[in-house]
Amino acid sequence: MPSNKPVLWTYVTADEHAEIQANAKRAGLSCSTYMKRVCLGLPTPSLEKQQCRIELLKINADLGRLGGLFKLCLSEKETPLQTLHPQVRRVLREIEARQLEMKTLISKI
DSSP, rough: OOOOOOOOOOOHHHHHHHHHHHHHHHHHOOHHHHHHHHHHTOOOOOHHHHHHHHHHHHHHHHHHHHHHHHHHHHHTTTTTGGGGGGHHHHHHHHHHHHHHHHHHHHHHE
């Protein structure tokens, strides 16, 4: 069933058309929806940002698991690594600092 909505037409070069299509695909939108959002000044989602956010969250989880293993190592009383405890504690503090940095970056994305 045809739509009664008004239609806007514009002329673009082949390169411009390809770029618009690529941008719409990156945003996960149809060309029509993408152009409408851009023309109205509405935000367009970025699948690349979402993928980066997911990767950062995975890295954060890995750091958390690594920190857990370090804590387990430190809690063992009869471990022969007691001479390494200060170094392990330093690495643990560094991991926690990186996790805080990552959380800040994730919230900015």
